[in-house]
Amino acid sequence: MAQLSDNIEQFIKELMSEDAHIELRRNELAQHFGCAPSQINYVLATRFSVDHGYIIESRRGGGGYVRIVRMQTRGEENLLESLLKRVGNSVDEETAGAIISNLYERKLVTKNEALLMKSAVSRNALALPISAKDVLRAAVFRNMLMQVFKNHEEAKRDDV
Amino acid sequence: MAQLSDNIEQFIKELMSEDAHIELRRNELAQHFGCAPSQINYVLATRFSVDHGYIIESRRGGGGYVRIVRMQTRGEENLLESLLKRVGNSVDEETAGAIISNLYERKLVTKNEALLMKSAVSRNALALPISAKDVLRAAVFRNMLMQVFKNHEEAKRDDV
DNA sequence: TGCTATAATAGTCAAAGATGGTCAAAAGAA
DNA sequence: TTCTTTTGACCATCTTTGACTATTATAGCA
Numbered sequence: 001m002a003q004l005s006d007n008i009e010q011f012i013k014e015l016m017s018e019d020a021h022i023e024l025r026r027n028e029l030a031q032h033f034g035c036a037p038s039q040i041n042y043v044l045a046t047r048f049s050v051d052h053g054y055i056i057e058s059r060r061g062g063g064g065y066v067r068i069v070r071m072q073t074r075g076e077e078n079l080l081e082s083l084l085k086r087v088g089n090s091v092d093e094e095t096a097g098a099i100i101s102n103l104y105e106r107k108l109v110t111k112n113e114a115l116l117m118k119s120a121v122s123r124n125a126l127a128l129p130i131s132a133k134d135v136l137r138a139a140v141f142r143n144m145l146m147q148v149f150k151n152h153e154e155a156k157r158d159d160v
Numbered sequence: 161m162a163q164l165s166d167n168i169e170q171f172i173k174e175l176m177s178e179d180a181h182i183e184l185r186r187n188e189l190a191q192h193f194g195c196a197p198s199q200i201n202y203v204l205a206t207r208f209s210v211d212h213g214y215i216i217e218s219r220r221g222g223g224g225y226v227r228i229v230r231m232q233t234r235g236e237e238n239l240l241e242s243l244l245k246r247v248g249n250s251v252d253e254e255t256a257g258a259i260i261s262n263l264y265e266r267k268l269v270t271k272n273e274a275l276l277m278k279s280a281v282s283r284n285a286l287a288l289p290i291s292a293k294d295v296l297r298a299a300v301f302r303n304m305l306m307q308v309f310k311n312h313e314e315a316k317r318d319d320v
Numbered sequence: 321t322g323c324t325a326t327a328a329t330a331g332t333c334a335a336a337g338a339t340g341g342t343c344a345a346a347a348g349a350a
Numbered sequence: 351t352t353c354t355t356t357t358g359a360c361c362a363t364c365t366t367t368g369a370c371t372a373t374t375a376t377a378g379c380a
Contacts, residue, residue: 003223005365026330036367041331046364061374064329112311113273119307120280125300140285140300147279151272163349165355186340196357201341206354221364224339 008033008043012068021069026058040066051086051098053105073106080149087142090134096121096141109148117144168193168203172228180313181229186218204228211241215310229313240309247302250294256281256301269308277304 008029015022030037048054048068058066073079083099097118104114119125121141126133168189175182190197208214208228218226231240243259257278264274279285281301286293 003365006223027328037330038332038368039366042365058330059374060328060330060372061376062328063375064373066330110270110272112270112315113276115311116273116276116304116307117280119303120277120300122303125303126296127299128296136286136288136296139287140280143279143282143285144276147276151275163355187338197340198342198358199356202355218340219364220338220340220362222338222366224364226340 004033004035004039005043005046008040009047012043012048016068016070020072021067023065023067025064026066044068049098051095051102053102076108076149076152080145083145084142087138087145089138091138091141092134093121093123093137096137099141103148108152113148117141117148120144164193164195164199165203165206168195168200169207172203172208176228176230180232181227183225183227185224186226200226210244210306215306215313217310229310231309231313240305243305244302247298247305249298251298251301252294253281253283253297256297259301263308268312273308277301277308280304 011029011033012022012024015024026037026040029040033039044056044066048056050071053071055069055071056066057069058064086099087096100109100114100117100121103109103117104111109117121137121144123133126136126140128136171189171193172182172184175184186197186200189200193199204216204226208216213231215229215231216226217229218224246259247256260269260274260277260281263269263277264271269277281297281304283293286296286300288296
């Protein structure tokens with residue numbers, strides 16, 4: 001069942017398919033979808049976070065706007081490094097999920113690989129007290145991240 | 161006398177006669193049968209479990225759903241079941257690795273996927289006392305195994 | 321010109337709403 | 351009795367809304 005949030009997400013992604021950044025009016029968009037303006041913030045927070053690979057800028061007042069910018073892809077070595085740093089010793093499921101989605105959007109992993117990674121770091125998989133969960137998730141996730149990049153290096157070598 | 165559970169089971173199976181996967185609202189279905197919503201979970205647990213050849217996914221909150229996926233081929237269905245049984249509540253790295261290699265040989269996972277799985281269940285990933293390690297590894301592994309089979313079903317669907 | 325009030329935006333956060341999950345006790349069947 | 355089914359209370363998760371707050375541009379006034 002298509003949720004309002006899903007629809008808004010889709011709408012924004014379509015707008016962004018042409019350009020790497022768009023600017024919109026929060027209130028207009030809310031009116032277009034017949035919802036509370038803060039709904040837009042919810043969608044941005046849950047689907048367009050930095051971990052998802054987007055940056056939000058905005059301005060209030062007359063002529064205000066919300067700008068969504070798709071982060072440019074950095075070099076891969078850099079990316080692995082920064083992702084490992086981001087994950088650190090502890091990471092929650094939401095953040096890990098966002099990062100995985102982002103890897104998929106960057107075509108660094110296939111859909112199946114992404115799903116596999118999500119299943120490995122899911123709540124279900126890590127049956128431990130919550131605090132320990134995040135720590136463990138980080139360890140498993142870091143390992144998989146490194147593997148993703150190894151796979152990728154391997155693939156490039158094969159291409160040649 | 162046909163039990164409520166039997167009726168619900170039949171109802172779901174009829175829905176699934178056309179498609180290998182359906183999505184339903186737990187509450188709606190419960191209302192349709194005039195029973196407690198948790199009754200649906202009972203039916204799913206007792207008649208649509210992995211060893212019956214089904215996999216259940218769900219989501220809570222607004223727009224939530226329960227999705228039932230039928231494993232299409234007998235051989236694979238048995239395979240997942242027996243693998244899950246073999247893994248059980250505890251599994252060492254070697255055994256997990258052997259199973260993953262086997263999945264690769266059967267072409268149920270790609271090489272990259274296999275490596276990813278190995279990285280998730282490796283010693284390194286599960287930084288815990290050894291005894292707990294095997295238990296945790298089993299949990300993570302079971303989750304990934306189910307995902308592998310879900311991916312496979314998905315792929316078959318896409319082929320069509 | 322410089323200041324101020326007002327209008328036009330956007331942000332935050334907590335509460336309410338909408339689902340599904342779990343588990344143990346009660347009820348029913350074998 | 352013993353096993354299976356059914357129910358209900360309580361929990362977890364995700365979405366939507368609304369009241370209150372913060373910021374900015376601009377028109378009007380001193």
